[in-house]
Amino acid sequence: MLSYRHSFHAGNFADVLKHQVLVHVLRYMGQKDKPYAYIDTHAGAGVYALSSTHATKNREFDTGIGPLREDQTPELNDYLQTVVQCDEAANKIRTSREGYYPGSPEIARQWMRPYDKGFLYELHPTDFDLLNDHLGRDRRFIVEQSDGFQGLIARLPPQSRRGVVLMDPPYELKSDYDNAISTLVKAHKRFATGVFALWYPVVERERVHRMEAALIKSGIRNIQLFELGIGSDTLEHGMTSSGMIVINPPWTLKAELDKLLPYLASTLSAEGVWRSEVLVQE
Numbered sequence: 001m002l003s004y005r006h007s008f009h010a011g012n013f014a015d016v017l018k019h020q021v022l023v024h025v026l027r028y029m030g031q032k033d034k035p036y037a038y039i040d041t042h043a044g045a046g047v048y049a050l051s052s053t054h055a056t057k058n059r060e061f062d063t064g065i066g067p068l069r070e071d072q073t074p075e076l077n078d079y080l081q082t083v084v085q086c087d088e089a090a091n092k093i094r095t096s097r098e099g100y101y102p103g104s105p106e107i108a109r110q111w112m113r114p115y116d117k118g119f120l121y122e123l124h125p126t127d128f129d130l131l132n133d134h135l136g137r138d139r140r141f142i143v144e145q146s147d148g149f150q151g152l153i154a155r156l157p158p159q160s161r162r163g164v165v166l167m168d169p170p171y172e173l174k175s176d177y178d179n180a181i182s183t184l185v186k187a188h189k190r191f192a193t194g195v196f197a198l199w200y201p202v203v204e205r206e207r208v209h210r211m212e213a214a215l216i217k218s219g220i221r222n223i224q225l226f227e228l229g230i231g232s233d234t235l236e237h238g239m240t241s242s243g244m245i246v247i248n249p250p251w252t253l254k255a256e257l258d259k260l261l262p263y264l265a266s267t268l269s270a271e272g273v274w275r276s277e278v279l280v281q282e
Contacts, residue, residue, distance in 0.1 A: 005127065006170075010048035011061030011101040013268050014242035016068065016079075017228040018168065018199050019107055020260070021244045021253070023079045025164055025195055026111035028250035035115045037158035039165045041148025041183075043120040044103045045130040047086060051099075063230050063268050065101060071267075075260045082110050104166055105135055112140055119155055121148035149183045156190040163194040171200070177207050181214045188220050188247060195248045202241035205233045215245065216280055223280040224249045226257050230269035241273060254278070 009015070029036045050061050065083060068076065086102035102110070105120050112118060118141040122128045128145040135141045144151060152165060165187060169176045177200070184198055202208055215223055229241025246253065258276050265272030 006044045007048050007052060007054035009060050010055050011050055011065040013064045013228055013230050016064050017242060017244060020079045021197060022104055022107055023082055024253055025250060027078060029164055034162055035160045036162035037160055038108045038112060038118040039152055039155055040104055040120045041152050042168045043105045043122045043131055045127040046103050046105045046134040048101045050101055067267060075256050082107055085110055121146055121151045149179060152187055156187055165194055165196045168199045177211055181211055185218050198245045200243050201239045203239050220247060221280055222282040223247050224254055225277045225279045227275035228261055228264055229273040231271045232273055
């Protein structure tokens with residue numbers, strides 16, 4: 001199935017969490033002069049116009065980046081500045097009333113240094129063409145229209161022996177949950193020192209419980225879990241929360257999110273919820 005288009009969801013509360021974590025990790029990786037590899041298994045289109053018919057259909061950004069654009073919270077500064085830089089660059093060639101929002105490849109583009117390397121995978125033909133048009137000429141990146149799960153394993157370990165892996169599958173199929181965990185475990189065996197960040201939706205809580213249990217049983221150490229939601233779990237259709245599971249997180253990540261997540265939950269929704277847990281100790 002290739003029906004999922006992130007353009008319908010760009011800038012929503014799930015993106016706020018995912019991209020706040022990504023900016024923190026990339027900022028941390030850049031503190032050392034040594035190069036690192038960035039691998040994005042489901043990269044999407046790269047940049048999204050929030051005035052598009054897709055984005056405005058449900059206006060999910062109204063409970064995401066929308067209320068945060070002028071926010072002065074220090075912990076959000078780097079993330080919000082990344083959004084501003086994307087918006088300013090896009091508006092040099094196009095005009096959008098709602099603005100533009102960066103996908104994870106654009107965030108990586110801003111934070112990577114000239115000697116870092118990026119590997120981007122996207123299967124959807126339309127999104128691949130958009131992604132390739134956006135970053136295909138950047139010599140730091142290799143953009144492939146192929147299965148990101150398979151591509152990830154083939155790229156590990158990176159030549160630099162330092163790396164960040166973002167796994168953000170669409171979860172169109174129920175098997176995506178199991179595939180994400182099994183791929184993550186295989187990848188960790190090949191590259192145990194890498195930073196791995198897996199995004200997941202909270203649609204059925206039992207699926208998340210199974211993911212957590214599988215990782216705990218895997219033997220992998222140093223795993224943290226973070227969630228942000230605009231409502232409590234429900235049996236009704238739709239995503240109420242989303243989460244990030246991070247293996248080998250920066251030592252600074254949890255302290256920052258412990259301060260930030262309660263604020264984001266209350267700012268983005270009157271019924272906001274959050275989690276911050278050490279799933280497995282170092």
